[in-house]
Amino acid sequence: MISTLTDSQSRELLRSEGLARLGCISNGEPYVVPINYYYEDNCVYSHSLPGLKITALRKNSRACVQTDKSESPVRWRSVLAFGNFEEIVTPSERHEVMSRLLKRFSMLTPVESSIIKDGIPLEVIVYRIRIDRMTGVGEG
Numbered sequence: 001m002i003s004t005l006t007d008s009q010s011r012e013l014l015r016s017e018g019l020a021r022l023g024c025i026s027n028g029e030p031y032v033v034p035i036n037y038y039y040e041d042n043c044v045y046s047h048s049l050p051g052l053k054i055t056a057l058r059k060n061s062r063a064c065v066q067t068d069k070s071e072s073p074v075r076w077r078s079v080l081a082f083g084n085f086e087e088i089v090t091p092s093e094r095h096e097v098m099s100r101l102l103k104r105f106s107m108l109t110p111v112e113s114s115i116i117k118d119g120i121p122l123e124v125i126v127y128r129i130r131i132d133r134m135t136g137v138g139e140g
Helices: 007-016 052-059 091-104 110-118
Strands: 002-004 019-026 029-036 038-040 043-048 062-072 075-088 125-139
Touching (some): 007 075, 007 125, 019 052, 029 043, 038 091, 043 075, 052 075, 052 125, 062 125
Antiparallel strands (some): 002 125, 019 062, 038 043, 043 125, 062 075, 075 125
């Protein structure tokens, strides 16, 4: 039977996972892509190279992030968090977010891995989705 997760359960699932789908609107159409992230202080933090996702988020800051944990077809949990895209431009904050991402995801591409020692090039976009609403459901 499907049940609603509590706010605490939803936040814990978002905190414990690191792969999500980010949804935004691009040219009037839904656009969903996978992202690596970490969750802290009611924000999802991530990074990207320039592209369709960043162009869409800069035009319309509303976004959603969905993650789940599945143990079997009848035992799973899923969270959908809604919020606003905020680009992080302060060098010290960009460095801190990238350091945390690289610490958590040590297998990022070599280009991304070199960022930490060389500094963050301008073409890497560091951002957060500031969450204002969250729902969670599960089964089993």
